Amino acid sequence: xxxxxxxxxxxxxxxxxxxxxxxxxxxxxxxxxxxxxxxxxxxxxxxxxxxxxxxxxxxxxxxxxxxxxxxxxxxxxxxxxxxxxxxxxxxxxxxxxxxxxxxxxxxxxxxxxxxxxxxxxxxxxxxxxxxxxxxxxxxxxxxxxxxxxxxxxxxxxxxxxxxxxxxxxxxxxxxxxxxxxxxxxxxxxxxxxxxxxxx
Numbered sequence: 001x002x003x004x005x006x007x008x009x010x011x012x013x014x015x016x017x018x019x020x021x022x023x024x025x026x027x028x029x030x031x032x033x034x035x036x037x038x039x040x041x042x043x044x045x046x047x048x049x050x051x052x053x054x055x056x057x058x059x060x061x062x063x064x065x066x067x068x069x070x071x072x073x074x075x076x077x078x079x080x081x082x083x084x085x086x087x088x089x090x091x092x093x094x095x096x097x098x099x100x101x102x103x104x105x106x107x108x109x110x111x112x113x114x115x116x117x118x119x120x121x122x123x124x125x126x127x128x129x130x131x132x133x134x135x136x137x138x139x140x141x142x143x144x145x146x147x148x149x150x151x152x153x154x155x156x157x158x159x160x161x162x163x164x165x166x167x168x169x170x171x172x173x174x175x176x177x178x179x180x181x182x183x184x185x186x187x188x189x190x191x192x193x194x195x196x197x198x199x
Contacts, residue, residue: 028081029131032074047132048079049159076162079131083172086135091117091170100171103133105140120174124150126199127175128159151182154199161199 026034033042033051040058043051052075061068087103088096097116098109104125110116124144133139144150154160160179179199 027134028078028085032078036071044134047128047157047159048075048082049128049157053158079128079162080172082131082134083127086131086133087171089170089172091174096171099135100130102137103130103135103139103141104143117174120171123175124177125175126150126154126157126159127161127172128154128199130175131161147177147182150177150199151179154179159199 029048030042030044033040033055036055036059040055046054052072055071056063056068059067059071061071087100090096092113094113094116097113097120101109101116101119104123106119110119124147125141126144129141133141144153163176177199
């Protein structure tokens with residue numbers, strides 16, 4: 001049998017070869033913006049959508065053309081991944097539900113998953129705001145009285161979250177609302193029509 005890497009390296013040297021990295025894992029949005037670090041410094045405390053617009057300006061990208069299209073696609077994926085990273089995707093986990101409900105100021109927290117789902121289905125929240133809060137208990141995310149009010153805020157601030165239902169994850173799906181064709185009611189019935197555009 002030919003010699004292997006293990007047989008050629010003393011044990012102490014082999015440990016150095018496989019030593020795990022001590023670098024902390026990047027969060028999805030940080031990972032996305034780090035790819036442009038040469039010409040851009042990411043401010044994690046600023047709204048993610050504003051940072052993307054600033055990135056586009058720094059690189060002189062023209063909207064809907066060339067490199068902007070590719071970067072925008074990757075940014076949308078990063079937004080979805082960041083939500084899932086922060087709040088989880090397991091809609092069977094009471095812990096995950098409680099995390100996102102705390103962020104929108106729900107207290108006391110429900111004792112069952114069904115109650116959690118009902119609260120979320122009656123809530124109108126901008127998803128970019130939820131992502132920007134990053135699970136910080138000091139940042140209670142604003143809720144809106146109805147879909148039209150949420151739509152108005154979302155379009156005015158340009159905090160548009162990608163549709164991406166297929167990639168959304170279990171909990172995120174319950175927050176999807178109709179931003180460009182808003183109605184008066186809660187999200188569940190309208191979501192079943194499969195015409196949702198996320199905020």
